[in-house]
Amino acid sequence: MMEFGALIKYYRTQRGMTQTELAKGICSVPHLSKIENNSKEANEETIALLLERLSISLEEMEEKEEEIKHLIRDVNNKINFYLKEEIDEIYQKLKNREHLTPFSKHIYIWELTKYRYLLFKRKIGEAESQRDLLFKQKKKFSQHESYLFRYYNAIFLILKGQFKNADDILDTLYIENDHDTTSGEFLYHRALVKSSLEQSGHAIHFGKMALQIFMNQHNFLRILHTLMLLGISYTHSKIYEEAEGCFQHLIRNAELLKEEKMLPQIYHNMGFLQNKMNNDREALVYYEKSLALQPNVNQHYLVTLYSIGEIYFSLQFTEKAKKCLQEVFSLAKELGNKKYRLLAEFYLFHMASPQKAFKYLETKVIPFFEETSEQNDYLTRFYKMLADYFNENGMVHKAVNYLNKITGGIT
Template identity: 70%
Template sequence: MEFGALIKFYRTQRGMTQGELAKGICSVPHLSKIENNSKEANQETVSLLLERLNINMKEMEENEEQIKFLLREFSSQINFYLKDQVEDTFQKLKDIEHFIPFSKYIYIWELYKYRYLLFKGLLEEAEAQRELLHKQKKNFSQHENYLFRYYNAVFLILKGQFKQADEILETLYTEKEHDTSSGEFLYHRALAKSSMEQSGHAIHFGKLALQIFMNEHNFLRILYTLMLLGINYTHSNIFEEAEACFRHLIRNAEIIRDKKLLPQVFHNMGYLQQKMKNFMQALYYFKKSLMLQPNHNHDYLVTLYVVGELQYSLNSFEKAKACFEQVSTLAKDLGNKKFSLLAEFYLLKMLSADKGFKYLESKVIPFLEGANEHADDITLFYKMLADYYNQKGLVVEAVKYLNKLTE
């Protein structure tokens, strides 16, 4: 407990001068040094000063122990993704927040508030907290500096700035001076690598994180890591491992009735089955995903579009048309240009192949290339254009898109 700051705070609050407080206990210069933490005071002097201020020293020490305990619980609950417990502990810390500036945990508490805002997805508030912490970072201990940099990486991941996040995590990892072997740190490394389409690295770090979460019996983190691994196994064409991840996820997400996780699992299982050419199974899983989602958000839009693509590939053109019309309307409502363009392409193509491919080449491809879309998305359309021009005998144009496929 920083008793000097505590004494100064309550003396000022009570409207007492240093002379009034120090009288009969110590000299005014001695009190001044205690308040500014430039001189260690013996326990008897501190006790007398606190007694005159009507402050119970034992209670203050108990508060510091309570702060220490709650901060440890808070960190653990975030790691185990225990949302209700996180809220409860955060409120308990807020209730005694006025004591925290007098403890040695002042910066840890501010850093944990930053982590809490990231955990809640409150990015504007997190950014404001980040700026506040940045101004104080010269006062951080080595561990606090590590936490600040790590949480900044999490912030960048949530903002979609994966390369910058990965650079911070890589630096922390190579320094080897901090706790970079925790499951949560390794999970975020895997997440950054996955978002940068570095599936091999994502699988490596994901497997390390999974083993730690399994050793900790960290159930929810195990499920989220399995999802990450399943997605990257799929992109790496390691289908057996991907299917094992998703089947395990389906069993457990159904048991706990996780309404957020289950539609994501069904969607990714559908995508896996689609890559494996099991189109009817893919359609089954995509439809299960749609049934569990609210029908006016981005995730629903993505799944609905994929169902439209599948129906089109299965020559169910009326069903495909109905899907793409719904995608077009929803994309415009949500302001999503990508899916508005893609739906329009398929709707035009069903009316006229020439009009559809002209629209694909002039509108869709430039947008996808400019937006740096996932490689699997854009290569599909390169192949479609190459095949289209090849069938029309336009070899130069066909070769142009075949070259793009190999770049």
């Protein structure tokens, strides 16, 4: 039920009426005061008469209460099905009724839905303000509202790149619910966090559970997102056949659904997989397909371009590699990306003078990657390159030093 007491007070104040003016002929002023502070003090007939004097009908208010409930549900459904194009219109309808929500039993669910919407739209600053507002109200939340608040806070942390903190929240919620959840979204976010923390086994486990739910719901876009996550996790786990199956399925369906925004990422990940499987020429085909579909010169474009340059280098297509890596170097400087500037410069040095390149690798590139501990694949490869180089040049002690780093031995 609507909080009619608070609603009456709101509209009386808005209309510029005193309590005496509103109560005249309906009830006493002290009784109206009690109603305004606690609507349970009044019977339906008195409420109806007071609303009528304020030019509001009881039926209309109850209809609006029901309408708010349905609109909240619709906004959440659009988010669940990732329907970005359709959500704004429904959200706006809800915003237009926002003045009524403080008197509705849906007040906190509406404020939580607003928080979720802002996260969905990647409006991080506004979402943070909404989170702070909700935090002040959290003692009044029901158990379900408290669950939603913590879950949305985990999504907020994911968007901020704080995956460990997000994982802690999701883990707690999962345990509290006795591992029982029918929400594909929740399981998808669990898989996403596990993948970001390079816990591929867990990412596959939760990803498969999410995929099953999304398939049962015919939630096509979320099926694609989950397949992408699974493909990446299978690749990192060296389960290449499963990974290839995911990406092939993705390519077919993304082309069918005309998901042009996803295709560059799918092609890039398929290229990365082929590269891992030592299918360099296949990898090149997919990377080039990805690059051709990327309209903006940004960090994603830079990563794909570098991947192409690296393959050209390994295939000894020297001129193509040089041209590509020079572009990577310029673009990395422009975008302020130190990692790819260092990598491009190393390979450009290598094509001019291997001796100079290996010195650069040892003094500039490796120290950078050792500081950023997430780059284990690069470090292992560079330690191996240096070990081979020093071994070939008779510097056995230095070679052993880098081999020890690969195996975690004492240096």
